[in-house]
Amino acid sequence: AQTVTQSQPEMSVQEAETVTLSCTYDTSESNYYLFWYKQPPSRQMILVIRQEAYKQQNATENRFSVNFQKAAKSFSLKISDSQLGDTAMYFCAFTGANSKLTFGKGITLSVRP
Amino acid sequence: GAVVSQHPSWVICKSGTSVKIECRSLDFQATTMFWYRQFPKQSLMLMATSNEGSKATYEQGVEKDKFLINHASLTLSTLTVTSAHPEDSSFYICSARSGLNPYNEQFFGPGTRLTVL
Numbered sequence: 001a002q003t004v005t006q007s008q009p010e011m012s013v014q015e016a017e018t019v020t021l022s023c024t025y026d027t028s029e030s031n032y033y034l035f036w037y038k039q040p041p042s043r044q045m046i047l048v049i050r051q052e053a054y055k056q057q058n059a060t061e062n063r064f065s066v067n068f069q070k071a072a073k074s075f076s077l078k079i080s081d082s083q084l085g086d087t088a089m090y091f092c093a094f095t096g097a098n099s100k101l102t103f104g105k106g107i108t109l110s111v112r113p
Numbered sequence: 114g115a116v117v118s119q120h121p122s123w124v125i126c127k128s129g130t131s132v133k134i135e136c137r138s139l140d141f142q143a144t145t146m147f148w149y150r151q152f153p154k155q156s157l158m159l160m161a162t163s164n165e166g167s168k169a170t171y172e173q174g175v176e177k178d179k180f181l182i183n184h185a186s187l188t189l190s191t192l193t194v195t196s197a198h199p200e201d202s203s204f205y206i207c208s209a210r211s212g213l214n215p216y217n218e219q220f221f222g223p224g225t226r227l228t229v230l
Binding site: 033043044045046047050052089091095096097098099100101102103104105106108 | 145147154157216219221224
């Protein structure tokens, strides 16, 4: 069974600064996808970014990028030029061949004005 | 992007009654739908997976007789909480995925807040 670990429960960052959210995972599968989801106070789950395991190039989406280290089973999210609207809970997630999403515990990110 | 709706967005019911929550894919056909439960400040926990026209597959520890899931069409799945009790109070979220590829993106509904008095 796969596991996803987010060890930091909370983080805070100044507006316009850069912040990195950590995530590690464990799996015996060779093909899988990793995701970062954002859940703002509205509680609507929003896909931020996703990474296919067989792709070596790190995924990027505007201000969001990942550092995918497959051998280390690490998948961190970097948010550049943080904005007040980035304040939310962020979940790292994994999906393998069974198609189920396994979520980490989440991290609450606060962006300070 | 694809849109998934849930109804109602919130519901309050008395202990012992049943509550039905609907999940609809508005602009795509959902081959598979998932139901999650989320307690405050916690992660999403998968309750069950349903494929259109088939019985739902429940995760370990989830009572299938208490949480009835029906996926009768490619755009609608329902979760019925039977004989609800205060400990069933939670935030319930559905997601939907099209096609047969297990890696296709899941699209999430806005969630339903259930409070059982």
